[in-house]
Amino acid sequence: MTKLNGHCLCKSVAFSVDTPTHLDSCHCDTCRRWNGGPYIGMDFSPITLTSDKTLKWYRSSDWAERGFCSACGSSLFYRLLDDPEKYSICVGALENAPHDLAMTKEFFIDQKPNFYAFEGERERLTGAEVFALYADDKDA
Numbered sequence: 001m002t003k004l005n006g007h008c009l010c011k012s013v014a015f016s017v018d019t020p021t022h023l024d025s026c027h028c029d030t031c032r033r034w035n036g037g038p039y040i041g042m043d044f045s046p047i048t049l050t051s052d053k054t055l056k057w058y059r060s061s062d063w064a065e066r067g068f069c070s071a072c073g074s075s076l077f078y079r080l081l082d083d084p085e086k087y088s089i090c091v092g093a094l095e096n097a098p099h100d101l102a103m104t105k106e107f108f109i110d111q112k113p114n115f116y117a118f119e120g121e122r123e124r125l126t127g128a129e130v131f132a133l134y135a136d137d138k139d140a
């Protein structure tokens with residue numbers, strides 16, 4: 001599988017990862033506060049960190065933490081505490097992410113404000129539906 005490289009704004013955090021097959025998004029209050037907008041990211045994948053000098057983690061809930069660059073402030077990674085080897089990666093951190101990647105799910109649709117929307121049809125889950133979906137499978 002083709003590898004993609006990624007990095008933060010200042011390039012102090014850099015990584016490579018297999019090219020994703022699709023993206024997902026999240027509209028929850030926490031993601032929007034962290035990103036300054038909706039989260040669009042890759043599914044959980046193992047990654048190779050080639051530079052992590054300024055990578056810091058912030059625990060944003062009882063089950064997950066978010067990785068960011070402490071030098072330039074870029075939002076980069078989301079991972080579950082149960083499965084810290086796999087990262088969901090902010091799509092904006094990738095170099096040359098294919099422009100035709102499909103977005104397959106939108107999470108926390110009930111927390112999305114009305115001033116934006118993603119075009120196209122896909123599965124859209126409320127927060128309650130997300131928690132029900134992953135309650136039995138924290139690795140998903």
Ligand SMILES: [Zn+2]
Nearest residue numbers: 008010069072
């Ligand atoms: Zn940086």
Ligand SMILES: [Zn+2]
Nearest residue numbers: 026027028031
């Ligand atoms: Zn979220």
